[in-house]
Structure formats: structure tokens, C-alpha cells
Amino acid sequence: MRRSSYRSISSLQRDNRVCRACVEAGYPLESLPVTAPYTGQRAYILGQSPGVVEGAERRPWRGRAGRTLRRWLGMEEDDFYATFYCASVTRCYPGRARSGRGDRTPTPREQELCAFWREWELRLLTPELIVPVGGLAITRLLGSSPLASCVGRTYTEGDAIVVPLPHPSGASSWLNDPANRARIGQATAHIRRELGRFEVVSK
Numbered sequence: 617m618r619r620s621s622y623r624s625i626s627s628l629q630r631d632n633r634v635c636r637a638c639v640e641a642g643y644p645l646e647s648l649p650v651t652a653p654y655t656g657q658r659a660y661i662l663g664q665s666p667g668v669v670e671g672a673e674r675r676p677w678r679g680r681a682g683r684t685l686r687r688w689l690g691m692e693e694d695d696f697y698a699t700f701y702c703a704s705v706t707r708c709y710p711g712r713a714r715s716g717r718g719d720r721t722p723t724p725r726e727q728e729l730c731a732f733w734r735e736w737e738l739r740l741l742t743p744e745l746i747v748p749v750g751g752l753a754i755t756r757l758l759g760s761s762p763l764a765s766c767v768g769r770t771y772t773e774g775d776a777i778v779v780p781l782p783h784p785s786g787a788s789s790w791l792n793d794p795a796n797r798a799r800i801g802q803a804t805a806h807i808r809r810e811l812g813r814f815e816v817v818s819k
Contacts, residue, residue, distance in 0.1 A: 617631045626654070647666060650708070657700055663677070667681065705731075705734070707730055763796070764796065767799040781807075782800065
């Protein structure tokens with residue numbers, strides 16, 4: 617179920633929650649779409665796809681990667697969800713990778729089928745800060761760019777500031793390099809600065 621246009625995030629989410637486009641295209645997904653409530657968040661965080669915990673609970677960033685991400689940002693769970701509207705490149709848990717290491721990376725076709733939801737979210741929400749998390753999300757938003765060259769930097773997308781982060785997955789060896797951990801520190805400092813500006817404007 618997809619309309620030609622949307623006027624509210626609630627109607628967009630209602631259709632997104634029942635989307636089965638990828639399943640109908642033959643992809644072996646293992647959950648229904650995962651969405652997060654909109655409560656006026658001015659920041660938008662874009663991951664790769666839900667994990668097994670997220671797929672079961674149908675709420676984003678509930679597993680270990682989510683706990684790591686919140687630790688990087690220095691945020692408690694309630695503050696995190698109140699601050700960030702959480703989305704992902706694809707919306708259903710894709711299942712485990714054939715190698716057994718981590719989750720399956722969504723195919724380009726799956727990414728294309730789900731792009732509709734992200735495009736409408738950004739159009740309706742007009743976030744002031746966008747945080748793409750992981751190489752796939754960064755590529756979909758900014759184009760292909762090695763993590764080492766983009767993490768720690770800021771970009772613009774329309775009127776939004778974009779601050780990339782690596783994926784906080786235990787399967788990622790990128791995080792083992794001290795230089796890369798320093799880049800994460802730079803990126804999270806940028807994020808805190810932008811969030812601080814929200815508070816100043818709100819007062």
C-alpha cells in the first residue's frame with residue numbers, strides 16, 4: 617500500500633507498517649517493517665536494517681548495537697528516542713548472512729524498494745540533523761565514501777547537517793583501530809554540538 621503523496625508522517629507510517637513489497641519480490645525477510653513513533657524529533661538517524669531483536673520487537677535500535685550507539689552519544693534510552701526519529705535503509709529484518717557472521721546485507725533491489733519510505737520521511741520531517749550509521753546508510757545518503765574519510769566530518773543535505781557514524785556492530789573490525797575510535801569521538805562531538813543548538817533555539 618503506497619499512496620502517490622502523503623501529508624502526515626502518521627499516514628506514511630501506517631502504510632509502511634504493512635508494506636510487503638520485498639517479500640512479494642521474493643526476498644526472504646524475517647520480520648514485518650520496523651518503525652518508530654514520531655514525537656516531534658528534529659534529528660533523524662538512518663541505519664542499515666533492523667536486527668533480530670528489532671525485528672521481534674518492531675522497534676529500532678533495541679539490541680546490542682543500539683546500546684553501543686547510545687553509549688557513543690552519551691544518551692539514555694528515553695532521551696535517544698525523544699531526540700532521534702529512527703529509520704533504516706530497509707525496514708525489515710533481512711535474516712542472517714550465509715557466512716553466519718552478522719546479518720545479511722540487503723540487496724540493491726531491496727534498498728530501492730524501501731527508498732520510497734525514506735524519501736517521504738525526509739520530505740515530511742525536514743530534520744535539522746541527519747546521522748547515517750554504517751557504510752550502507754552513508755552510501756545511500758552521501759554516495760560511496762570510505763568510513764575513514766567521512767567519519768569525523770560534517771556534510772549538508774538540503775538544510776540539514778549530516779554527521780556520519782560507523783555501524784556499532786560487534787562484527788565490525790573497523791572499530792578496533794585507535795585512529796578510527798578517535799574519528800568516532802570527533803563525530804559524536806559534532807552531533808552533540810548540533811543537538812546543543814536545538815536546545816538554544818528552543819529556549
